[in-house]
Amino acid sequence: MKPVRLPAAATQALPRAALFALCLLYIVPGLIGRDPWKTDDAAGFGIMWTMAHGSLEDWLFPHIVGLPMAEKGPLAYWIGAVCIKLFGWLLGDALAARLAPAGFFLLGSIAVWYTTYLLGRRPEAQPLRLAFGGQPEPSDYGRTLADGALLIFLGCLGLLLHSHSTSTEALQVSLVAFCLYAATTLFERCSLRAAALLGLSMGLLVLSRGWVVPLALWLGLLSLASFRERTIVLRLVAITFPVAIAVASPWLIASSIVRPFDSTPYDAWMLWNYGQLGWPSYETLRNFFKNGIWFAWPAWPFAGWAVYAWRRQYQAPHITIPLTFFIACALLALFHTRSEEGVLLPMLPPLAILAAFGLPTMKRGAINAVDWFSVMTLTTCAGFIWIGWIAKQTGWPAQIAKNAFKLAPGFKPEFNLLAFLVAVFASIGWVLLVRWRVARRPSVLWRAVVLSSGGVILCWLLLMTLWLPWINYGKSYASVAHQLAERLPQGKYCINTNVGPAQRASFVYFGEVPFSQRHDADCRYLLLQDSKRGRDNIKTVQYGGSKWRLLWEGRRPSDKDERFRLFERLN
Structure with a gap:
């Protein structure tokens, strides 16, 4: 049956x-x-x-x-x-x-x-x-x-x-x-x-x-x-x-x-x-x-x-x-x-x-359990996103603001009216959706998942409006790519490197860094990616049978371990 x-x-x-x-x-x-x-x-x-x-x-x-x-x-x-x-x-x-x-x-x-x-x-x-x-x-x-x-x-x-x-x-x-x-x-x-x-x-x-x-x-x-x-x-x-x-x-x-x-x-x-x-x-x-x-x-x-x-x-x-x-x-x-x-x-x-x-x-009790789990969990997540944004904008609550700026040192928050309004209207829409689900108790089949989907969309939208500048600051290589580009000379030259795919793509796009397209190229400059846990007082290195002099050192403010160093060939 x-x-x-x-x-x-x-x-x-x-x-x-x-x-x-x-x-x-x-x-x-x-x-x-x-x-x-x-x-x-x-x-x-x-x-x-x-x-x-x-x-x-x-x-x-x-x-x-x-x-x-x-x-x-x-x-x-x-x-x-x-x-x-x-x-x-x-x-x-x-x-x-x-x-x-x-x-x-x-x-x-x-x-x-x-x-x-x-x-x-x-x-x-x-x-x-x-x-x-x-x-x-x-x-x-x-x-x-x-x-x-x-x-x-x-x-x-x-x-x-x-x-x-x-x-x-x-x-x-x-x-x-x-x-x-x-x-x-x-x-x-x-x-x-x-x-x-x-x-x-x-x-x-x-x-x-x-x-x-x-x-x-x-x-x-x-x-x-x-x-x-x-x-x-x-x-x-x-x-x-x-x-x-x-x-x-x-x-x-x-x-x-x-x-x-x-x-x-x-x-x-x-x-x-x-x-x-x-x-x-x-x-x-x-x-x-x-x-x-x-x-x-x-x-x-x-x-x-x-x-x-x-x-x-x-x-x-x-x-x-x-x-x-x-x-x-x-x-x-x-x-x-x-x-x-x-x-x-x-x-x-x-x-x-x-x-x-x-x-x-699904039984009505199971559907209600899933709904209330979604409402409680996703509403809590949305509330935390709002509190985190307020903390970054105003400094209150102090501990949350301190933790946020600790993860992204040097980040300067800016108020974006359009992003704020989108977040407000999305949050109001979530309240109305929950009210409709609780008050009307609809019998349609998709009632069991509309709150789960709506809550996920709400949290993602809040993150991509209220928190986007902060996330972008921590996950983008734009700032360090611009720093590197400022230290590079004018003219035609190439750079050998050991950086990974994401870093290479970001440096080329944001800084127009002229990486060598051949592994055996005889380039004047060398960009190395390593961990900051290594030695900090290095001024020269031996790499690929040549001696190199340190010109620049930088990293993303949000990453305490990853470090980039630019060297110039000495011999």
């Missing part, structure tokens, strides 16, 4: 304008008004910037002004570079590059919505017919479930930072969602077009972040299809797999023919892919279970309940298809060689879709 019994009143869909506004409130803050941040965000922007201002070789072999970065794949960087070339003159290169993750987020959100809608319309997913009628229509039921899935997807804490970053992870999670949509279409219609669409999406996934994830998804779907219909197996083998190879291979073939920089990215790319697989270790297991709890909140409780509630319909596609994707991605995370947050991202789209089918079966 199906576990769902619903009246039509419970399937009232969210207004399209409200859903669109939530998506805008989610993605726009964090894209506007900030510098490329330390780690993958600045590194990804550096690759995009290098491509946009380079030649064909730069597009075939991703790198950051000579530092090879071909491991993950070029697709996300190609799209970002196109955005820079099209809109950089109008928006600036940094903001233009962030149009790419905005597009990735839009693709992933649409894919999650339509996948859930297709699965929710299927006969297996429909609620029981009521004795006197009044049950929802399949299209209304599917649309309501799709709204719930999108709200859960927006509320996933692990997606928040990565979806605003110029990195490959943002595109990967969206393409996994699109693969889910294509797979759902294939299992529903078993058409050649659906099989080709799945192959296209998997080929693009290969170009975005390697072949490991798409291969695992393809094997999972092959296993699922073998229990259902032989025709789907033939489609997967004869159409999907060849199309994926045809989409992914031109980059590797072209780079092997052209041989950019007298080399090819193939070896580094393959080694990086092989490095994604290994035996489970304590670190990977710890990362999966410890970080996965908050990373996939609030999706995993609803998804787990959905699998349990629909256990008697274990062959229903609305459970088996997203569950297959989740299992494949979860196994990859467990068998990963390193404990990284990014390996958990592909699990989020299937979890959000599974969670949507748990909404109709």
